[in-house]
Every structure is written in structure tokens, then in C-alpha cells.
Amino acid sequence: IALGIGGVKMLEAAGFKIRKYHMNEGHPSLLTLELLRKNDMNPDKVRDLCIFTTHTPVEAGHDKFPYDMVQEILGEIIPLKILKKLGGQDRLNMTRLALNLSKYVNGVTKRHTDFSRKLFPGHHISAITNGVHSFTWTCDSFRKLYDKYLPGWANEPELLVRVDGIPDEEIWQAHMEAKEKLIDFVYKKTDVSLDQDVLTLGFARRATAYKRPDLLFSDVGKLKELNSKGRIQVIFAGKAHPKDWSGKQLIEEIYGYIEKLRNVMKIVYLEDYGMQMAAKLTSGVDVWLNTPLPPLEASGTSGMKAAHNGVINFSVLDGWWIEGCIEGVTGWAIGPSPNEPVGEDERRRRELEDLYNKLEYLIIPTFYKKRDDWIHMMENSIGKVAYYFNSHRMMRRYVTEAYL
Numbered sequence: 001i002a003l004g005i006g007g008v009k010m011l012e013a014a015g016f017k018i019r020k021y022h023m024n025e026g027h028p029s030l031l032t033l034e035l036l037r038k039n040d041m042n043p044d045k046v047r048d049l050c051i052f053t054t055h056t057p058v059e060a061g062h063d064k065f066p067y068d069m070v071q072e073i074l075g076e077i078i079p080l081k082i083l084k085k086l087g088g089q090d091r092l093n094m095t096r097l098a099l100n101l102s103k104y105v106n107g108v109t110k111r112h113t114d115f116s117r118k119l120f121p122g123h124h125i126s127a128i129t130n131g132v133h134s135f136t137w138t139c140d141s142f143r144k145l146y147d148k149y150l151p152g153w154a155n156e157p158e159l160l161v162r163v164d165g166i167p168d169e170e171i172w173q174a175h176m177e178a179k180e181k182l183i184d185f186v187y188k189k190t191d192v193s194l195d196q197d198v199l200t201l202g203f204a205r206r207a208t209a210y211k212r213p214d215l216l217f218s219d220v221g222k223l224k225e226l227n228s229k230g231r232i233q234v235i236f237a238g239k240a241h242p243k244d245w246s247g248k249q250l251i252e253e254i255y256g257y258i259e260k261l262r263n264v265m266k267i268v269y270l271e272d273y274g275m276q277m278a279a280k281l282t283s284g285v286d287v288w289l290n291t292p293l294p295p296l297e298a299s300g301t302s303g304m305k306a307a308h309n310g311v312i313n314f315s316v317l318d319g320w321w322i323e324g325c326i327e328g329v330t331g332w333a334i335g336p337s338p339n340e341p342v343g344e345d346e347r348r349r350r351e352l353e354d355l356y357n358k359l360e361y362l363i364i365p366t367f368y369k370k371r372d373d374w375i376h377m378m379e380n381s382i383g384k385v386a387y388y389f390n391s392h393r394m395m396r397r398y399v400t401e402a403y404l
Contacts, residue, residue, distance in 0.1 A: 001074070004030030008038075020403050022051045023102070026063050026094030032086075032101040033077050041078065043086070043101060051402045052102035054095060054125075056298050057115045058210070063094040099123050104402040108299040111322050111338060115295050126401065129320055130299040131394035134160075134386065137305040139181075139283035141174035160308075160387035168375045175286075175310050175378065182284025185277075186235060190268050194233050199367045202285030202311075204237035204270075204278060205302055207247040213238065214250055215291040215355065217257045222356050227265045230364030235285060237270040237277060278302065283309035287363060290315035291351070294338055307385035310378035314363065316351065324389060330380045332358050 008031045011018055023029055032046055039045040056062070067080065070092050077083075087097040099105055099120055106126040107113030113127035134157040138146065146153040149166045153159040163171075176196065183194045194200065205211055213236060217223065226232060236254055240247030251269065258267045270277060282288065288306035290297075290313070297319035304320065306313060313331035315321045317338055325333050335351035336342050342350070366374050 001030055004028040004032075005034045005077075007031055008034040018049075020051055021049055022053065022398075022402070023098050024053050025055050025061065026096075026098050029094045029098035029101075030074075032097060033074075033083075036078055036082075036101075041082070046101050047103040050098070050102040051104045051106075051398075052098040053106050053108065053128075054112075054116050054120075055108055057112060057119065057295055064088075064091045065094075066091055096120070106402070109320050109323065111295065111319065112298040128394060128397045128401070129323060129389070130301055130304075131388075131390040131392070132301050132304045132308070134308055134390045134392065137279060137282065138308045139174075139178045139279065141177040142283070142309050145170060145174045155392075157390040157392050158387055161383050163379045163383035163387075166379075168372065168379075171310060171375055171378055172371075178280075178283040178309060179286070180284075182235075182280050185280050185284075186268055186270065189270055192266060192268050194235075194266055194268070195231070198231045198233045198266075199287070199364060200285045201232060201234045201287045201289050201314075202281045202306070203234065203289045203291075204273060204281045205290075205300075207238040207240040207251050208244055209246045209250065210293045210296040211238075212291045212293055214253055214257075215351070216289065217254070218352050219356065220257070220260065224261070224264055226356065226359050226364065229360060230368050231265070232359075232364070233266040235268055235270065235281060237273040237281060239273050278305070282306040282311060285311055286367060287311065288313050288315070290321065291334060291355075292316055292318050294318040294335075294347075304385070304389040307381040307389065310382055312374075312377050312381050313385070314358070320389060324385050326380075326384065328362070329377070330384050331377070332362060334358070 007028060021031055023031065032050060035046045035049055036043065067084070071080070083092065086100045087093055104126065105123055106128045107116045108128065108130045110127045110129065113125055116125050135154040145166060146160070150159045150162055179196055179200065183196055187193055203213055207213060216234070240251060254269055258269065261267060282302055282305040288303050288311050290300060290303055292300070294316060295318060300319040300321070303313045303315060303324070313321060313324070314334065315331065316334045317325065322338060325331055327333055334354045335347060
């Protein structure tokens with residue numbers, strides 16, 4: 001109510017003349033009811049004013065409220081019969097309300113859009129893949145490097161496609177500066193001294209079951225074997241929602257693995273995860289690991305942030321990575337293509353096979369024995385991923401397709 005109805009009234013009181021209202025998720029969709037009241041209950045006029053972006057394929061992310069609660073709190077802000085027609089007959093579905101009163105609707109990746117079309121048949125849903133703000137998520141050492149060789153990149157991130165003009169040794173030096181800062185930060189937080197020359201994996205995001213932060217530990221014996229062939233260290237971070245008990249349990253389990261492997265390899269879990277910490281992690285590790293359960297990752301953006309700093313992605317094919325992954329060129333995929341019809345058991349078997357085999361036969365050997373090839377992949381991460389998966393490109397799409 002405060003976000004939707006209150007938001008419209010607040011903007012009006014402040015003197016703003018709004019041409020378009022862009023709703024992200026269904027949470028603010030009550031603004032459509034305020035707009036209906038202001039536009040003679042004409043849904044076509046409201047649709048011309050509204051844009052809706054759905055961000056989640058998870059059912060719990062779509063708010064639904066019983067109509068007796070709606071009437072008790074809101075009163076009859078519009079006739080109940082009309083509200084049910086727009087928001088659902090049984091309960092007020094905030095996502096459905098936004099869908100029915102928006103002229104332009106989109107998902108946040110191509111895969112998520114396909115899933116959303118199945119979830120909400122009968123609605124025209126476009127795809128605008130998310131992006132990150134390039135300057136914000138590029139660390140100091142790479143900002144200086146891009147300023148030197150690609151002036152204007154911060155306002156025109158497409159210039160990152162010319163990364164091949166930057167000498168390899170300067171790419172590596174910029175990375176090592178970021179890695180040193182991360183290692184110093186980890187030491188101050190945990191008293192654990194990581195090694196700058198050791199292959200470092202990063203995993204940082206909200207701790208919840210479908211993100212599967214524990215997938216790396218599915219075969220502890222195999223992990224030990226990999227570490228004996230080429231040393232690995234891992235940095236985890238991420239908070240669980242206060243009511244997500246399974247997410248909290250996952251954090252406890254990872255702490256258990258840290259203790260179990262204490263004398264074998266260095267693994268840390270950083271507390272108080274936030275934007276500043278995320279920036280250090282996505283710029284300072286060597287490989288960015290992401291293991292969501294498909295198709296529950298609508299987009300994900302941490303890997304895009306990593307790519308801006310030459311960090312290489314190693315991820316399950318879900319969300320944005322389906323569009324960003326060129327196997328062995330921009331990074332590596334874990335598990336089958338989303339277009340392959342496989343059962344859950346077979347999917348997991350192939351995910352674990354890829355996870356351990358690609359670490360053993362591709363990632364570890366390339367990092368330790370083929371430095372030139374590794375730096376070339378870092379350059380691909382910048383020039384083939386970061387140049388496209390940024391908010392400048394994303395906003396151009398919104399402006400030209402939705403706002404104008």
C-alpha cells in the first residue's frame with residue numbers, strides 16, 4: 001500500500017508529472033488501483049502508463065492475498081467485481097494485477113521470459129536481460145587500466161570489446177592487485193591467511209536452498225583429490241533470510257565442511273555480506289562459481305560483476321549465463337543445456353561430473369600451467385561478457401521498447 005498507492009500520491013504531491021510507472025515485481029502493483037481511480041476506471045489509460053518487469057520464477061515470489069483481508073485493509077478502493085477480474089477470482093494476485101494493467105511486460109533473461117510465458121499464458125512477455133552498472137562494479141585497478149587503454153568506457157561500456165589492445169601482463173597485474181586486496185580483507189575478517197598464488201574460487205549470494213552453495217562438497221573425497229593435483233582455496237559469503245531456516249542450515253553445513261577440511265585446504269565464510277564485500281569478492285577471486293537449481297535462477301548478476309574484472313565464470317546453465325557462456329571461451333558450464341530433457345537424478349549426475357572434471361582437467365591445469373591461455377579467457381570475460389551484460393545496454397532496451 002505504501003509503495004504502490006502511497007508512491008503515486010507522494011510523487012504527485014512532490015510535483016512530478018509521471019509519464020510511465022515501471023513496476024518491478026508485483027509488490028507495487030496496487031499503484032494501478034490508484035491510477036484507475038484517477039483515470040475514470042479506464043484500464044486502457046492505465047495500461048498506457050504502466051510497465052511491469054517480473055523478476056522471479058519462484059512461486060513464493062508472487063504475492064497473493066485473500067479478498068477479505070484486502071477489503072478489511074483497503075476498503076472498496078475499486079469495486080470488488082472489477083478487482084477480481086484484474087487480480088484473480090480467488091485471491092488478489094499482485095503479479096496478475098500488474099500483468100493485466102501493463103502495456104509492456106518483460107522477464108529479465110531470455111530463459112526466464114520463456115518460463116514466465118508458461119507461468120502466465122495469454123500475456124505477451126518480452127525479454128530484456130539484466131545488466132550491472134559497469135563503473136560501480138569495476139575495481140580500482142581495472143578502472144585505471146580501462147581509463148588508460150579504453151577512455152570513455154565508463155559511459156560507453158561497449159568499448160570493453162576492444163580489451164585485446166591491453167597488454168596481457170597489465171591485465172594480470174590489475175587482477176593480482178584486486179586479489180591482494182581481497183586476501184588482505186579476508187585476513188582482517190577471519191585471521192585466515194590465503195595464498196595469492198593459489199587458485200581461488202568465489203561463491204557469494206543469498207543463502208537459500210535453490211542456490212545450492214553446498215554442491216561443491218557433494219564428494220569431499222574428490223575435492224581432496226583435486227586439491228592434491230592443484231591447490232584450491234574457496235571464499236563463501238551470503239546471508240539467509242531471517243525466516244529461511246534451510247538457508248541458515250546450509251551456512252551451518254558449510255562451516256562443518258570448513259572444519260572437516262581444515263588441514264587439507266583453506267575455505268572461509270565471510271560474515272556481514274553486503275555491496276562493498278561483494279565488490280571485493282567479484283573482483284578478487286580467480287573463478288566465480290554459481291550452482292543454482294534450474295530453472296529457479298531468473299537472472300543472477302554477480303557473474304556479470306565478476307566479468308568486468310576479468311574473473312572467469314564457472315556456472316550452471318541458468319539465468320543470464322545461458323546467454324553469456326561460450327564453453328571454454330568466456331568460461332565453463334556446469335551440467336546439461338536447459339534444452340535437454342533430463343530427469344533430476346541425471347541432471348545432478350552430470351552437474352557433479354562437470355563440476356569436478358572441469359576443475360581437474362581444464363581449470364586447474366590452465367590456471368597453473370597455461371597462464372597465457374588463462375589471461376586470454378580473462379580478456380574474453382571482459383570483451384565478450386562485460387561489454388554486453390551492463391546496465392547501459394539494458395536501459396537502452398527499456399527506453400526504446402518500453403518507455404518511449
